[in-house]
Amino acid sequence: MIRILLHIVFLLLLFTIQVSFIHALPYPFDRIPFVLVVTIYLYQYQNQTSSWWWLVCYGIVLDVLSISHAPLEVFSYTLLTGTMMLLVAHVFTNRSFYGMAATSILCLTVLTVSEVSIRALSHVFTSAPFLWRSVLTVNLWAVFFACLLLLFVFPPLRRIQVWVKQLFLDRI
Amino acid sequence: MKPSATGRKRFRRWITLFGMILVALFFSFQGLLTMVMRPIAAPLSALGSWISDNVFWWQESKTISAEALEDLYDDRRQLAIDAQAFEELREENELLKKELSFVERSGTPYVSARVLAKSISHSMNRFIIDVGSSEGVQLGSAVVSGEGIFVGKIVELGAHSATVSAITDPTHSIAVSLLNESRTIGVATGSVGDLLKIEFIPTDETIGENDLVVTSGLESLIPSGLLVGVVNTVQQETGSPFQQAIVEPLTDIRRLSLVLVLTSPDSQP
Numbered sequence: 001m002i003r004i005l006l007h008i009v010f011l012l013l014l015f016t017i018q019v020s021f022i023h024a025l026p027y028p029f030d031r032i033p034f035v036l037v038v039t040i041y042l043y044q045y046q047n048q049t050s051s052w053w054w055l056v057c058y059g060i061v062l063d064v065l066s067i068s069h070a071p072l073e074v075f076s077y078t079l080l081t082g083t084m085m086l087l088v089a090h091v092f093t094n095r096s097f098y099g100m101a102a103t104s105i106l107c108l109t110v111l112t113v114s115e116v117s118i119r120a121l122s123h124v125f126t127s128a129p130f131l132w133r134s135v136l137t138v139n140l141w142a143v144f145f146a147c148l149l150l151l152f153v154f155p156p157l158r159r160i161q162v163w164v165k166q167l168f169l170d171r172i
Numbered sequence: 173m174k175p176s177a178t179g180r181k182r183f184r185r186w187i188t189l190f191g192m193i194l195v196a197l198f199f200s201f202q203g204l205l206t207m208v209m210r211p212i213a214a215p216l217s218a219l220g221s222w223i224s225d226n227v228f229w230w231q232e233s234k235t236i237s238a239e240a241l242e243d244l245y246d247d248r249r250q251l252a253i254d255a256q257a258f259e260e261l262r263e264e265n266e267l268l269k270k271e272l273s274f275v276e277r278s279g280t281p282y283v284s285a286r287v288l289a290k291s292i293s294h295s296m297n298r299f300i301i302d303v304g305s306s307e308g309v310q311l312g313s314a315v316v317s318g319e320g321i322f323v324g325k326i327v328e329l330g331a332h333s334a335t336v337s338a339i340t341d342p343t344h345s346i347a348v349s350l351l352n353e354s355r356t357i358g359v360a361t362g363s364v365g366d367l368l369k370i371e372f373i374p375t376d377e378t379i380g381e382n383d384l385v386v387t388s389g390l391e392s393l394i395p396s397g398l399l400v401g402v403v404n405t406v407q408q409e410t411g412s413p414f415q416q417a418i419v420e421p422l423t424d425i426r427r428l429s430l431v432l433v434l435t436s437p438d439s440q441p
Binding site: 004012013015016017019020021022023024025026027030031050053056057061062064065066067131134138 | 185188189205206208209212213214216217219220221223224287288289290291292293296298299300327328335342426429
């Protein structure tokens with residue numbers, strides 16, 4: 001029960017940082033895929049496999065708050081989660097920076113394809129504007145920032161890994 | 173065959189996830205979520221806006237200082253408000269003489285709200301605020317900045333939270349009029365980038381750069397005369413009977429952390 005509560009608290013904190021803080025930064029810094037990178041880092045590098053459903057929850061949150069780039073984000077993020085699990089299990093099995101970067105890039109590619117497809121469908125059925133270029137641009141920035149985050153922010157985390165592990169990771 | 177421990181664990185996770193989806197669908201998850209997020213979301217959003225204002229000033233211009241740029245923005249906003257006041261004073265009625273700021277001049281009831289979350293991109297310009305139907309907010313209510321500049325309208329409503337579609341959202345449209353000689357009326361829609369466009373303006377209407385754009389009051393919950401922006405460019409294709417105006421909004425939603433929601437007297441809690 002405590003584990004679930006910790007998960008929920010951490011999730012809320014993560015989502016709030018993403019939608020309240022990062023989204024308030026000027027373009028293109030508001031494209032930093034913080035939730036995605038943290039989840040991939042924990043899932044692939046820290047082997048915290050229980051974190052896979054965070055991305056699905058993030059999709060739900062985006063849909064619930066109606067602030068997503070495309071409708072039905074829960075679907076896109078579920079697809080992304082499946083891709084992440086598949087890649088980590090069968091393709092990028094090592095826990096290197098390159099592995100995580102490649103997982104992030106491919107996951108964001110799947111997200112982009114899914115968002116563009118849903119936008120296209122939405123355009124056909126509800127005549128909502130089909131701004132596929134903007135989705136592509138936004139997600140290209142997200143790819144860039146994902147790699148940057150992994151490259152510059154997470155290596156220092158390895159140094160304080162023991163501290164992080166004792167305080168948090170062992171409890172979730 | 174007995175299910176393994178991993179299998180049971182996975183099954184439990186799926187059940188939890190499914191439960192959360194049910195909760196989201198049936199118990200108005202938005203209100204619950206924003207209520208839980210509020211204590212940290214509001215300061216984080218304000219911090220993001222502050223960083224946007226004070227750290228990334230160089231994004232706006234490479235030639236002038238942050239302070240000078242901010243002063244210019246303030247001047248422009250003030251000039252726009254003054255110009256609007258002048259036009260309306262000259263032509264319409266004396267009640268707007270005391271026009272200094274929107275809230276004082278209009279007497280329209282309002283509730284102030286904090287911005288909890290934002291999603292700003294070329295394809296989406298929305299934000300969540302911490303007031304909802306319990307505070308008298310209605311679907312379609314106008315949202316303005318402290319100076320009375322129109323920011324957007326409510327598109328989704330919870331008991332204590334609401335989603336605002338900003339004027340620059342591509343799915344957003346608002347009935348506007350231009351403060352030109354013929355008081356041209358049109359519909360402004362969000363365009364790619366942080367701009368608006370007013371299409372299908374007959375070519376016999378004279379519109380010029382720097383004409384002010386205000387709300388026309390044709391939408392029930394949006395009063396007339398709220399400043400929207402200034403005309404940046406007027407475009408016309410050869411042979412077309414229409415022209416279009418590209419409008420630059422006077423507010424930047426990235427910089428907003430507090431807004432006012434205009435309510436009707438009947439909807440006050």
